[in-house]
Amino acid sequence: MGLKILEEHKPQSLSQKSHFTGCKSTAEWLLAQKAARPQVGIVCGSGLGGLGEMLKDQVVFKYEDIPSFPQSTVLGHTGQLVFGMLEGKPCVCMQGRFHLYEGHPVQKTTLPMRIFKLLGVKTVILTNAAGGLNEDYKVGDIMIIKDHINMPGFAGVNPLAGKNDERFGVRFPCMSDAYDRDLRQLAQDVGEELGYKDFLREGVYCVLGGPSYETIAECRMLHRLGADAVGMSTVHEVIVARHCGMRVFALSLITNKAVMDYNSEEKANHEEVLQTGKQRAEQLEKLVSSMVSRIKHN
Numbered sequence: 001m002g003l004k005i006l007e008e009h010k011p012q013s014l015s016q017k018s019h020f021t022g023c024k025s026t027a028e029w030l031l032a033q034k035a036a037r038p039q040v041g042i043v044c045g046s047g048l049g050g051l052g053e054m055l056k057d058q059v060v061f062k063y064e065d066i067p068s069f070p071q072s073t074v075l076g077h078t079g080q081l082v083f084g085m086l087e088g089k090p091c092v093c094m095q096g097r098f099h100l101y102e103g104h105p106v107q108k109t110t111l112p113m114r115i116f117k118l119l120g121v122k123t124v125i126l127t128n129a130a131g132g133l134n135e136d137y138k139v140g141d142i143m144i145i146k147d148h149i150n151m152p153g154f155a156g157v158n159p160l161a162g163k164n165d166e167r168f169g170v171r172f173p174c175m176s177d178a179y180d181r182d183l184r185q186l187a188q189d190v191g192e193e194l195g196y197k198d199f200l201r202e203g204v205y206c207v208l209g210g211p212s213y214e215t216i217a218e219c220r221m222l223h224r225l226g227a228d229a230v231g232m233s234t235v236h237e238v239i240v241a242r243h244c245g246m247r248v249f250a251l252s253l254i255t256n257k258a259v260m261d262y263n264s265e266e267k268a269n270h271e272e273v274l275q276t277g278k279q280r281a282e283q284l285e286k287l288v289s290s291m292v293s294r295i296k297h298n
């Protein structure tokens with residue numbers, strides 16, 4: 001349920017002030033509405049919004065009510081920010097993310113990461129739906145992301161392009177350690193304890209711009225380049241989250257197998273993506289909540 005917002009309490013839009021100040025006033029506005037200062041930020045992928053339902057003592061904001069926030073336009077992305085407690089830890093959860101193909105500039109797709117940082121988030125957990133490129137992967141597998149290939153970045157589409165604001169981070173951030181090693185190990189340990197060994201993987205995620213799914217030649221190429229899964233999100237958020245010093249953990253749910261064979265009758269489609277999300281949602285939620293219960297912050 002969204003909170004009623006009084007127009008006069010809305011801060012100015014981001015375009016009216018510096019980007020940093022704008023992000024800060026949005027964060028302060030959210031905290032002023034009785035949202036608890038979160039330690040963990042969660043981003044739900046397509047059809048994986050159920051993660052947000054797990055939060056207790058919820059304070060919910062519709063994106064349209066949050067000053068300077070973009071709007072969700074994709075089926076399977078509800079478009080609300082949920083604050084609440086998960087396993088005794090204060091969390092904030094995006095039920096719906098922003099993609100390049102929705103027409104948002106890349107900086108806008110990643111704006112929530114900077115707001116997370118200014119809210120006090122230390123660890124970001126991102127989830128997504130992705131097509132499996134690795135032949136060993138099956139639909140329903142959960143892939144811990146260990147690295148990424150930023151395909152739009154090769155053409156200059158990077159959320160950090162433009163003037164750098166040192167208050168967020170350095171001009172040239174390192175990305176070889178983007179996906180926190182300890183959190184990946186924690187996911188492996190928790191996954192094993194939960195009996196997920198048969199469908200828990202670790203691999204490389206490649207982002208493309210979308211919204212068209214990949215051709216067969218593109219899938220073959222991506223696979224040869226070292227990608228295990230392909231999607232249209234996450235990487236830009238990760239870059240911005242790391243730039244401002246948050247720890248990152250990310251998961252892909254393999255919702256469909258990328259088509260690699262010219263004789264195949266399979267066709268990628270968003271209905272299958274959402275359907276697989278429904279089928280694996282419970283296990284994915286359990287993995288994330290068990291991890292959150294064990295994450296330590298100083």
Ligand SMILES: O=P(O)(O)O[C@H]1O[C@H](CO)[C@@H](O)[C@H]1O
Binds near residue numbers: 044045074097099
């Ligand atoms: O990455 P998420 O947001 O989970 O969504 C994935 O699912 C959609 C395609 O079915 C694309 O948006 C792709 O990126």
